Amino acid sequence: MQEENNINNIKTLSFGCRLNALESEKIQKMLNIHINSAIVVNTCAVTAEAERQSGQAIRKIARENPNIPVFVTGCAATRNPELFTQIPNTIIISNFDKLNINAYLSAWENVPCNMKSQKTNKFKSTDAKLSKQFVQIQNGCNHSCTYCITRKLRGKAVSFDYNAILDDVKNAIKNDFYEIVLTGVDIASYAMQKDGKPFLLSDLCKQLLCDVPELKRLRLSSLDPAVPDVKNIIHLIQNEERMMPHMHFSMQSGSDTILKKMGRRHTAQQVRDLVMMANDKITFSWDIICGFPGETDKLFEETLCLVNETKPIKIHAFPFSPRPDTVAAEMPEQIDRFVSKKRVKIITDISKKNRVDFMYSQLNKTVQVLVEENNVARCPHDIALRIQGCNLPPRTICNVKIIDIKDDYFIGNVI
Numbered sequence: 001m002q003e004e005n006n007i008n009n010i011k012t013l014s015f016g017c018r019l020n021a022l023e024s025e026k027i028q029k030m031l032n033i034h035i036n037s038a039i040v041v042n043t044c045a046v047t048a049e050a051e052r053q054s055g056q057a058i059r060k061i062a063r064e065n066p067n068i069p070v071f072v073t074g075c076a077a078t079r080n081p082e083l084f085t086q087i088p089n090t091i092i093i094s095n096f097d098k099l100n101i102n103a104y105l106s107a108w109e110n111v112p113c114n115m116k117s118q119k120t121n122k123f124k125s126t127d128a129k130l131s132k133q134f135v136q137i138q139n140g141c142n143h144s145c146t147y148c149i150t151r152k153l154r155g156k157a158v159s160f161d162y163n164a165i166l167d168d169v170k171n172a173i174k175n176d177f178y179e180i181v182l183t184g185v186d187i188a189s190y191a192m193q194k195d196g197k198p199f200l201l202s203d204l205c206k207q208l209l210c211d212v213p214e215l216k217r218l219r220l221s222s223l224d225p226a227v228p229d230v231k232n233i234i235h236l237i238q239n240e241e242r243m244m245p246h247m248h249f250s251m252q253s254g255s256d257t258i259l260k261k262m263g264r265r266h267t268a269q270q271v272r273d274l275v276m277m278a279n280d281k282i283t284f285s286w287d288i289i290c291g292f293p294g295e296t297d298k299l300f301e302e303t304l305c306l307v308n309e310t311k312p313i314k315i316h317a318f319p320f321s322p323r324p325d326t327v328a329a330e331m332p333e334q335i336d337r338f339v340s341k342k343r344v345k346i347i348t349d350i351s352k353k354n355r356v357d358f359m360y361s362q363l364n365k366t367v368q369v370l371v372e373e374n375n376v377a378r379c380p381h382d383i384a385l386r387i388q389g390c391n392l393p394p395r396t397i398c399n400v401k402i403i404d405i406k407d408d409y410f411i412g413n414v415i
Helices: 018-032 048-064 075-079 101-109 150-154 162-174 201-211 229-239 256-262 268-278 297-310 337-361
Strands: 010-014 038-043 070-074 090-092 133-136 179-183 191-194 197-200 217-220 246-252 283-290 314-319 366-373 376-378 384-387 397-406 409-414
Touching: 010 018, 018 038, 018 070, 018 101, 018 133, 018 179, 038 048, 038 075, 048 070, 048 075, 070 075, 075 150, 133 162, 162 179, 162 201, 179 201, 197 201, 201 217, 201 229, 217 246, 229 246, 229 268, 246 256, 246 268, 256 297, 268 297, 283 297, 283 337, 297 337, 314 337, 337 397, 366 384, 384 397
Parallel strands: 010 038, 038 070, 070 090, 133 179, 179 217, 246 283, 283 314, 384 409
Antiparallel strands: 191 197, 366 376, 366 397, 376 384, 397 409
């Protein structure tokens, strides 16, 4: 009964990756049973700007809700807790305790009585309500990319037990989610033992599709292209229609020189080979860091050549941001931020053209879509599609014929 009474009293706000949003949902459910009212802010430290935004939001929340404890967790709270301890009524919970109920309860016991209000005064969450369900399969990372502090803040890679993942997927199906996205910090590193044999990410996908026949669409979050199992995943996508034919690579650069300086483990040729293996049946998106230390115009041109050759339909490009306590922050040949931002625009414009070309190649084709909200759906290649005609409820899966393109959307009719 207490959980029912408190269901709307634990508010969450997440910054950064989708994994943070998923963990915020878990924290909310965990706290609902024990605590009357609280606000949980899950912070991000991927860039200095992400930390700044987290701090700004928490100061505003604390000011507007002086009688509500604000639990601050996530990567920024773990890396730089001093940034938040000066803010009134904040309680810092590190990443390593963020899913440990005892950490919250111990802190709650020491909260002053005047901070135990039954209701928040003012709060607006921007956490998205999606038609797909994200399921975490691992946490942490074992690699040492020179620009990244995630490994320090999340710890070593830990793969979750298959039965726990299976339970999460089955619960999602019970709640009418029929598209699942497997997520984590480094999901390509997923590795367990099952029946005395290695059980990798591709094996996990196969087993879920077998054990949960009601699962209609299975999608993967960001993948490290250096992992050999990626080839098995490509093969699975090509032969299993319930696997969504879009892959996101954590590329970071298309120059072997820069990739080596970054501490990445793949090469441009490996990516070429993977795209060739996909044989136009799979689309790709990338993350790219522009202006990494030592990235000359010539080396940036190598990335552009790889983009033009392999044609990813979306690139999340962003300027290099030196993070304290990382190797890259102290590297010589730091690039002027103006140059980095200019390169972001160049590479983004090329990826937009690739996307438009791909979209026009899909005209008059019939595709299966997942309806999100207001008749906007998502096709298997993760492109938005506006459905004409009668309104369809979110989470509907149906077939649509693509008849037109407007801005960055397909236009289609249900068939």
